Amino acid sequence: MLDPMEAVRRLMDLRHRGRAEDLPAVLTTAAPLLDAEAATVLLVDYGQIALHPLRGTVLDTATSHGLEDSPAGRAFTTARQQWHDDGLLWLPLLHGAERLGVLELRTKTRPSASDRRDLEVIAALVAELIASRRFYGDAVEHTRRRLPMQVAAEVIWNQLPPLTFAVDGTIVTAVLEPCYEVGGDAFDYAANADILHVALFDTVGHGISASALTTLTLNTYRNARRSGLSLADTCRSIDKWIHAQYPGAFVTALLAELDVPTGAYRRISAGHPAELFLRGGRVLPQLPAPNTLPLGLGHMVDRPPRVVETQLEPGDALVLYTDGITEARDASGTLFGVDRLGDFLIEALGRGIPAPETMRRLVQAIISYEDGDLRDDATAAMLQWRRP
CATH class of the missing domain: 3.60.40.10 (PPM-type phosphatase domain)
Structure with a gap:
């Protein structure tokens, strides 16, 4: 059963302390509160070609996704959540109108319409945290850069x-x-x-x-x-x-x-x-x-x-x-x-x-x-x- 408010409280702890790279660990502890086995932040690269796990993510449980050929990519390009029958839900990470990436949730059951609305709020909070914490370290930049920048x-x-x-x-x-x-x-x-x-x-x-x-x-x-x-x-x-x-x-x-x-x-x-x-x-x-x-x-x-x-x-x-x-x-x-x-x-x-x-x-x-x-x-x- 979802407990989104407790998940919000844990995420909000990052407002005054922590770095962007601490977000994956907090999401791991918050995932069960979202009735999910895993929660992963995927950020778009500078070339807007693919989505990549935020630095700090355990990489053996997360992979990159192309924008043109994946449900995760469709969540980004359409700014609409995407569901896959194997238990994966992708929600766009929007900071205002700016597309940052997607939040990937491996859920135990298909979320109801009401639960999805709650999860959209969680995704919005995650996007705000990324936008506000990105300047206190280089995790977001390391994730988004796929080539050396001149x-x-x-x-x-x-x-x-x-x-x-x-x-x-x-x-x-x-x-x-x-x-x-x-x-x-x-x-x-x-x-x-x-x-x-x-x-x-x-x-x-x-x-x-x-x-x-x-x-x-x-x-x-x-x-x-x-x-x-x-x-x-x-x-x-x-x-x-x-x-x-x-x-x-x-x-x-x-x-x-x-x-x-x-x-x-x-x-x-x-x-x-x-x-x-x-x-x-x-x-x-x-x-x-x-x-x-x-x-x-x-x-x-x-x-x-x-x-x-x-x-x-x-x-x-x-x-x-x-x-x-x-x-x-x-x-x-x-x-x-x-x-x-x-x-x-x-x-x-x-x-x-x-x-x-x-x-x-x-x-x-x-x-x-x-x-x-x-x-x-x-x-x-x-x-x-x-x-x-």
Whole structure:
């Protein structure tokens, strides 16, 4: 018989003490209270290819699972629990809208609908503990990394917010590749009152020098946003700091704001490709771009950046991307291109695939298109609006 409250109490002991790697041991003691023989945390790797047991797990009782060919993978990709007749139950581990992995339970009997709801609460608590304890040790990072990470990528990943965020039905979700080598691409977002701020950056160059410039760009953007600057003044501030600290260097960017209650969308393209505008199963004409020079080169013209405004309709999606997406090439040299990108997104969203999973599949499609060898950083972010 389930005793979920006692399981909650044992897990909550980790709030004020313990590390992420202590979670497997606590789950082992809590498993009988969940009418389970075993409880295992499986985390997704950086490439979002497979799920792996959290470091600290007894590995002879746990295995990795591919996302494409397993019930555990389906629990992750659909964000819905999966049951297997051999007594295994997988529940998605969601920190807000961010997909961390799954909780695998080997149960003695098939849980009732009521018990499954209780187990979903347990899974939500486990996700919160992973998110809050991950910074006090490296167990989560050791689990998620399947290859050595270059220093430039380490710098960038430590600057980024979670890949997915949702507020009042509106979602923003992003992907970055090559995940262990990325250095010049980045994204950011923040929800403040009614405004959702979203930005995508593509820094000139590669490696540690590019990651240093990206770090300055991200933090200057955040400083301007937190200082209450307008979109145009935010653009000017970033431009000024890049020119002052890295003369001759530049960053292309899309800086956007969405009024969540009304769907009013405003943005500046600083030398960056226009976002894809998706509505009702079709690609709408692109918004005007660019509206100003790349960040760091604004001193070359004597005019303010232009803010483009448009009104979204419920269900509209905007996809911001760097040129590593559209300029991916197959073996014959053919570009992936904007049209193929639009077709891919329309087909995925038309099938009802959630935005985070659509973006995961997009980056896997780009990697496959270039036969596993990306020539450039490939980053994209989807902003999907629904009326609150």
